[in-house]
Amino acid sequence: VLCFAGEDEQSTEMAARWEDEKVTEAASDGFVAIKIDTKSEACLQFSQIYPVVCVPSSFFIGDNGIPLEVIAGSVSVEELVTRIHKVKQMHTGKGRPLENGSQASTPCPSSQSDGAPESPESRAGVCDTPEAAMPERIASSAGNDEANSGQASQEATNSADEQASHAQPVNDLTLKVERQVFLCRLLNVLTKKLEERREEKRKEEEQKEIKKEIERRKTGKEMLEYKRRQEEELTKRMLEERNREKAEEKAARERIRQQIAMDRAERAARFAKSKEEAEAAKAAALQAKQAEIDARKEAAQRERSAIARIQFRLPDGSSFTNQFPSEARLEEARQFAAQTVGNTYGNFSLATMFPRREFTKEDYGKKLLELELAPSASVVLLPAGRPATSVVQASGSDLWKFLGTILYPLLAVWRFISNFLFTSPPPSQPSVRSAHQQDHSAPSTSGSIEQSRQAVRKRVVEKRGEDFKKEGKIYRLRTQDDGEDENNTWNGNSTQQM
Known part of the structure; x- marks a missing residue:
């Protein structure tokens, strides 16, 4: 048990x-x-x-x-x-x-x-x-x-009668043998367990030895690593010390260079002091001159703003100009236009094309400056009962007149070349009106405009002989600087022959 x-x-x-x-x-x-x-x-x-x-x-x-x-x-x-x-x-x-x-x-x-x-x-x-x-x-x-x-x-002798019905008792020797066998088995098991325990202890000792060896090697590595880190730190400190010394030397050299530069700048400042004073005086004179110029411009601008230059354009394309004070009323400009044109267009009104605006009776009492007609403006005379398209046509004819004035010299050159090639006789020289008479004249039909164009063409052709110089079959333009010296000849080595 x-x-x-x-x-x-x-x-x-x-x-x-x-x-x-x-x-x-x-x-x-x-x-x-x-x-x-x-x-x-x-x-x-x-x-x-x-x-x-x-x-x-x-x-x-x-x-x-x-x-x-x-x-x-x-x-x-x-x-x-x-x-x-x-x-x-x-x-x-x-x-x-x-x-x-x-x-x-x-x-x-x-x-x-x-x-x-x-x-x-x-x-x-x-x-x-x-x-x-x-x-x-x-x-x-x-x-x-x-x-x-x-x-x-x-006991067997005493209980022989009582146990007669039972089996024969077992021999004591058999009981001893069985007991010894049981004990031997139990002893073998215990011995085996003890051996296993000893083996486990031996393995544990071996593991402990292995761990000790690993720990010893780890400690050795740690010592080597510690020494290596110490050497690296020592090398790093030495390198940092060296870099610091170099930085200090560099800073000292930089301070010396800065001191030298400051000395040079001071000498240059002393040397250039008189020059700077001269330049300052010159700059002051320039500023005074510029201020004077600005004052003149402002005065001219004020003077220009005080005068309104108005161009009156007539329905036939002609125009005339007059100056009025910027504080004058629009009614004064209308009266001047009425006195100039007389009763040619009867009752008329004033208008501007850019921006397109027709002045009313209320506008005649306003100043030219308020109506944005200063310092200059272009006003169109609109006869009573005439549609606005007629004004546009007149403006268009005036535009064609302006373009014709620009293109006429080119056409004159072309006609000169054509007449030279085809040997056309030169046209007769008619009388031409002066520009002042054209500004103040008022032709009533489109035929007068065409006549003025023909007059311009004839004038250009008339001046052809004066503007060109003929040398054989070669023509060249004549300038104001042309003189007798242009008749001189030149040899091959750039020497003038008198």
């Missing part, structure tokens, strides 16, 4: 059940009791063979090593006695009756009276682990063989 107990309440109760008188009387014959602490190494070794499921637990193992009954947890005294009798019946039913005194009955490990706590001596003597208790039990079993055999023979 192996009892596994811990320090919990159920283990304490189970130990009290084993100390009960009924249990002690029921387990007095044929039982060897061993108490094992669950925290001991013996419990660990036993659990390798027979699993210990719960604590507390009690194992009833036969002499062949097979568990006959396992009690898990704490049970009552009656249940425990019943289990003990059951185990006895199981053991007897297999033909192995328990002989009185065949095995030394061992009381429960905690069989002290009055529930007193166990003493170390009792725990050491009764609850030793199998490794420590096994040799003593083997010796005790060998020493008590003769006494057990005598007692067994006496």
Whole structure:
């Protein structure tokens, strides 16, 4: 019987059940009791063979090593006695009756009276682990063989009549052999476990040695790394010191160069002081002159703004111009136009083309400056009852007149070349009106405009002989700078021949 107990309440109760008188009387014959602490190494070794499921637990193992009954947890005294009798019946039913005194009955490990706590001596003597208790039990079993055999023979003689119906008792020698075999098996198992434990310890030692070696190598690497970092830091400090010295030298040189530059600038400033004064005087004179010019421009602008120059354009395309004060009324300009043209157009009104605007009676009382007719403007005379398209046509004819004036010189050159090539006789020279008469004349038909165009053409052709100079079949333009010196000739080496 192996009892596994811990320090919990159920283990304490189970130990009290084993100390009960009924249990002690029921387990007095044929039982060897061993108490094992669950925290001991013996419990660990036993659990390798027979699993210990719960604590507390009690194992009833036969002499062949097979568990006959396992009690898990704490049970009552009656249940425990019943289990003990059951185990006895199981053991007897297999033909192995328990002989009185065949095995030394061992009381429960905690069989002290009055529930007193166990003493170390009792725990050491009764609850030793199998490794420590096994040799003593083997010796005790060998020493008590003769006494057990005598007692067994006496009991067999006394109970021969009572057990006549049972099988023949087993020979004491067979029981001893089976007991020794069981003990040898248990010893072999324990020896194997001990060897495994020693192997585990050896492996653990090897692992510890390996870890120590790894730690030693790691420490060596760390030392080397530490030395390397120290060397790098030393080199870095030396390099930083050198760079700092170079920076200080560079800064000193820069300060010297700046001082030299400042000295040079000071000398140059002293040298150029007189020159700067002259330039300052010159700049002041230029500023005064510019101020005077600006004042003149402003005065001219004010004078120009004080006068409104108005061009009056007639329906036939002619025009005339007059100047009025910018503060004058538009009515004064209309009266001047009426005096100039007379009753030619009858009642008329004034208008501007850009922007297109026809002045009303309210506008005649306003100033020219308010009507944006200063400093210059162009006003069209619109006769009463004439549509606005007639004004546009007159403006268009005037535009054609302006373009014709620009293109006439080109046409004159073309006609000159045509007359020269085709030998046309030169036209007669008619009389041409002066420009002043054309400005103040007022032709009533478009024929007068065509006549003025023909007069311009004839005037250009008339001046052809004066503008060109003929040398054989070559003509060239005459300028005002042409003189007698142009008749000189030149030889091949750029020398003038007089």
